Amino acid sequence: MRSLCIARAFAAGLAASCSLSAQAFCGFYIGKADTTLFNEASQVIVARDGERTVISMQNDYRGDLKEFALVVPVPTVLRKGQVNIGDKRIFERLDAYSAPRLAEYFDENPCDRRRYESRDMMRGAPAAAAPAQEQSAMRKSLGVTIEASYSVGEYDIVILSAKESDGLETWLTQNGYRLPRGASRALAPYIRQNMKFFVAKVNLQEQAASGFSTLRPLQFAFESEKFMLPLRLGMINARGPQDLIIYMLTRNGRVETTNYRTVKLPANMDLPPYIKGDFGGFYKAMFKTQAEKDGNRAVYTEYFWDMSWCDPCAANPLSQDELRQAGVFWLDRWGNNGTPGALPRPLAPMPAGASQAMLTRLHVRYTPDTFPEDLAFQETRDRANFQARYVLRHPWKGSVNECPEAQTYLQQVNRRQENEARQLASLTGWNLSSIRDRMDLRSANDRSGGREGGREGNEGWWPWKQN
16 A cells, blocks of 8 residues: 655745944854754745746655555646756755854954054944556546646656545545545645645666665645645644745745744844754754744744855855756846847846846644644745854953053953843843853953943756746
């Protein structure tokens, strides 16, 4: 019996006289928090322009391939030319490029008067931010229609429509798909919306011949006014909260949900330097705390940026070839940005800030109770860059007696470190006293002479062509 594995990509189941902020210009990126932090995380790439959508799903199925089957609601019947085999490396590239990141800075020597005066002049500068006849009769009695049937790569695919969920559940069961309990109830909303069902299983011979040890991503291209992801169906076999990472690629602006709150994560905050040794642990605790504060009912923005550049870069931006593989169908090989009627021109390096694709990274932690509806989206006009970025600032190691400016500087550092401790405790729920002990704040206060702060070229496979 083949099990029904609804891919988790659809949810199975970042004012003193001596301003320290001015020193942000001499820092560098040192770490990132990628999807491997979250055991139950899945990923999906959505490229959307107008009413045309390309969705790429990374299958993370583990087990006997004979038991694999994927069921995804889709808004229209997908023909063979609308389905493609993707490349897992594109998910890895997008994850690395957009992952929450850690940046590191080192304070300058306050006794170096030339730098001190230069920094003082920059005060307030911003931080760097069965038989055929029997089967036919059976399908008819159950209200199920096979709209299309074909193979793509190692997948055998059927597109189904159904009149009622019990009939669809019965048909799938009778055809060897083992369904989790509650499948009929979960399928019903999609049938009421007149959606179709993309059902894929593994062709074992083709899988063996492919030379790949794991299942490759599936991509769908279709046209629909609906800009959504079917989250609910996967919850019927989910165990506990699930994490979903969505890479939204659009032409113009940031993407947000229309039926849930979209929230930017706390970001661009100074944290104690000891976090460098366990940035992943910090980020998991921070995200868990934030999600629980919001009752696991919000969608979080972790990254939004013009894909022609980054600062700081956790990984290089995707090339045009990689963007095409991710589904960005509006790229034109002659560099006319896919604009209908535009004259072709040779490709040339794009100026900073000019891009053919914007990337929004969204992170959802959900349960059946907290997300009662599928995710609906809209592309906004917002183009303000954002990243879940956290900053470590290492103090100068000198003595208070080295120069008159040193005492003022070290008193500022004490206040800054107390603020770092409080911010870390607030973000993670960790014990404030324990954080202070890890930071050794008493020694820092002693060194400053005070007790400041207290102790608290790939061609597109998509079926349509640009005019």
